[in-house]
Amino acid sequence: MTTADHKMRFGGILENPLVSKIQRAILDGGRVRGLKNGLKPLEYDKVLDIGCGLGECSAVNKGKYIGIDNSFPRIAYAAKHYSNHTFFVGDAISIPVLDKTFDLALLIDTSHHLTDDQFKTVLLGLQRISRRYIVVSDPVIYPGQNFLSQFFYKLDRGACFRTEQQSKAVFDAVPGLRYRSTFSYRTFPGLYIHQAFVLELIS
Numbered sequence: 001m002t003t004a005d006h007k008m009r010f011g012g013i014l015e016n017p018l019v020s021k022i023q024r025a026i027l028d029g030g031r032v033r034g035l036k037n038g039l040k041p042l043e044y045d046k047v048l049d050i051g052c053g054l055g056e057c058s059a060v061n062k063g064k065y066i067g068i069d070n071s072f073p074r075i076a077y078a079a080k081h082y083s084n085h086t087f088f089v090g091d092a093i094s095i096p097v098l099d100k101t102f103d104l105a106l107l108i109d110t111s112h113h114l115t116d117d118q119f120k121t122v123l124l125g126l127q128r129i130s131r132r133y134i135v136v137s138d139p140v141i142y143p144g145q146n147f148l149s150q151f152f153y154k155l156d157r158g159a160c161f162r163t164e165q166q167s168k169a170v171f172d173a174v175p176g177l178r179y180r181s182t183f184s185y186r187t188f189p190g191l192y193i194h195q196a197f198v199l200e201l202i203s
């Protein structure tokens with residue numbers, strides 16, 4: 001568990017996979033579809049998804065997909081419900097995977113659980129294991145964000161939501177990455193705007 005992550009908020013109830021799934025479906029609907037559409041133009045086969053949670057983002061796979069998360073109940077849920085993919089418990093800070101073994105490394109809705117220093121460390125790890133791309137996507141703090149939206153961001157277990165510029169500042173501090181493109185998508189019922197950054201590895 002990272003220092004930025006409030007896992008035991010609300011007595012740990014959000015750790016329950018079913019509670020988490022229902023909460024996401026009601027407050028953040030269509031996010032996997034938004035991500036999948038944005039990733040379509042990228043050419044990849046092997047995907048490593050760090051902070052994979054319940055495994056829902058395995059839907060973006062075009063071949064081989066492996067998910068890692070530091071929550072045992074989530075990994076158990078993912079392994080049961082997406083049994084055609086591989087999942088294991090591990091920490092984003094120290095990724096237990098060989099160098100350059102994946103085409104695409106994903107960090108989806110997870111960077112808000114990481115301080116800037118932790119985020120940089122994780123990006124260096126993703127850079128080590130990915131051959132082509134890193135995609136980081138997270139809900140952003142945005143201009144004109146209404147009270148209800150701010151309220152739900154505050155309820156989150158992660159405490160490090162960023163603006164688009166704040167995320168870019170972290171990418172700029174990591175050598176060996178080239179910013180390629182960005183895409184964003186608003187999810188139902190309109191409380192969350194997700195910003196996805198496509199980063200390329202400079203060899």
Ligand SMILES: C[S@@+](CC[C@H](N)C(=O)[O-])C[C@H]1O[C@@H](n2cnc3c(N)ncnc32)[C@H](O)[C@@H]1O
Pocket residue numbers: 001002005050051052053054055056057068069070071074090091092093107108109110113
């Ligand atoms: C909001 S969920 C997103 C899950 C998934 N990526 C998705 O979009 O459906 C954030 C996930 O990050 C995981 N997480 C937070 N800090 C982590 C760390 N240091 N290492 C691995 N996973 C972490 C949490 O357990 C949680 O499952």
